[in-house]
Amino acid sequence: MKTQTSPIQTKIIDGKAHAARVTEEIREKVSLFQQHHQTTPGLAVILVGNDPASEVYVRNKAIQTHKAGMRSFMHMLPASTSEAHLLTLVERLNNDPEIHGILVQLPLPEGINPTTIIQGIAPHKDVDGLHATNAGKLALNLPGGIIPCTPLGCLLLLQSEIESMRGLHAVVVGASNLVGKPMAQLLLQQGCTVSIAHIDTRNPAEIAQQGDILVVATGNKELVRRHWIKPGATIIDVGITRIPTEDGKTRLVGDVTFEEALGVAGRITPVPGGVGPMTIACLLRNTLTAAELQLDTKD
Numbered sequence: 001m002k003t004q005t006s007p008i009q010t011k012i013i014d015g016k017a018h019a020a021r022v023t024e025e026i027r028e029k030v031s032l033f034q035q036h037h038q039t040t041p042g043l044a045v046i047l048v049g050n051d052p053a054s055e056v057y058v059r060n061k062a063i064q065t066h067k068a069g070m071r072s073f074m075h076m077l078p079a080s081t082s083e084a085h086l087l088t089l090v091e092r093l094n095n096d097p098e099i100h101g102i103l104v105q106l107p108l109p110e111g112i113n114p115t116t117i118i119q120g121i122a123p124h125k126d127v128d129g130l131h132a133t134n135a136g137k138l139a140l141n142l143p144g145g146i147i148p149c150t151p152l153g154c155l156l157l158l159q160s161e162i163e164s165m166r167g168l169h170a171v172v173v174g175a176s177n178l179v180g181k182p183m184a185q186l187l188l189q190q191g192c193t194v195s196i197a198h199i200d201t202r203n204p205a206e207i208a209q210q211g212d213i214l215v216v217a218t219g220n221k222e223l224v225r226r227h228w229i230k231p232g233a234t235i236i237d238v239g240i241t242r243i244p245t246e247d248g249k250t251r252l253v254g255d256v257t258f259e260e261a262l263g264v265a266g267r268i269t270p271v272p273g274g275v276g277p278m279t280i281a282c283l284l285r286n287t288l289t290a291a292e293l294q295l296d297t298k299d
């Protein structure tokens with residue numbers, strides 16, 4: 001007798017709705033923070049160069065920051081900006097009491113070493129969580145650190161979908177400092193068995209296929225195909241690539257071939273409307289966290 005496997009009804013995780021809930025939560029906390037400390041949290045965003053996609057993100061960040069009741073300070077610098085000049089701006093913002101969070105939009109133009117700039121941000125203002133102090137606190141599970149926005153957003157989405165991650169096999173595809181590595185640390189803290197597949201991994205599909213949780217952050221559009229997916233897996237798709245369509249317009253796709261995941265995955269985040277909005281919501285959350293940390297450093 002032939003076994004009949006009925007296709008799974010894949011749940012599409014509504015990142016926009018989750019992000020709206022987080023933003024509302026932050027807005028209320030910001031209001032309380034203002035009442036108690038007579039201070040409004042302020043976020044400085046620095047964009048070097050004029051990449052149109054980056055300009056859209058940065059503007060979107062400013063709008064969301066205002067929505068949460070916080071102040072937003074934009075610094076748009078020309079692509080010709082020198083590393084020394086950028087570092088001077090970062091240092092000025094480090095010492096500015098109105099600024100609680102600093103985000104330097106990546107990637108930076110050639111000729112500016114991103115490590116020099118990121119490690120120049122005061123750790124308690126580093127809302128991207130990329131400073132060695134914050135990365136170290138995450139790895140050691142120490143309090144008082146800031147967790148990178150995208151992995152934090154992915155964690156919140158997973159926590160809202162999965163009661164307990166203890167003992168689950170989580171596979172992270174991509175090992176960047178911004179997403180893959182901190183994501184793996186967070187999943188480890190949740191009690192997952194964690195595998196990281198990366199550019200040199202020999203058979204990434206075989207590794208990915210073991211994941212009860214599959215987080216994909218490679219920037220490689222539609223890398224993950226149907227056979228990479230364990231039936232019933234929860235997929236978090238961090239990738240976002242704009243591709244041209246036949247009618248001369250563009251559309252966004254993730255690192256997962258979405259149509260192929262339907263019917264196999266248990267749940268999946270869409271692109272757009274999945275991880276992206278949560279990243280911005282968590283940036284707001286980190287800005288409030290940073291403002292709270294700065295109160296502690298004053299006492």
Ligand SMILES: Nc1nc(=O)c2c([nH]1)NC[C@@H]1CN(c3ccc(C(=O)N[C@@H](CCC(=O)O)C(=O)O)cc3)C=[N+]21
Pocket residue numbers: 056057103104105106107128149150240271272273274275276277279280
């Ligand atoms: N220092 C730094 N920190 C970052 O966190 C950072 C960065 N640099 N450089 C660029 C990437 C990219 N990124 C996104 C944030 C939100 C959406 C987002 O809101 N996406 C919408 C779609 C937006 C659209 O329509 O283009 C969505 O997925 O629904 C996307 C991408 C943060 N990044």
Ligand SMILES: [Mg+2]
Pocket residue numbers: 128148149150279
């Ligand atoms: Mg981020």
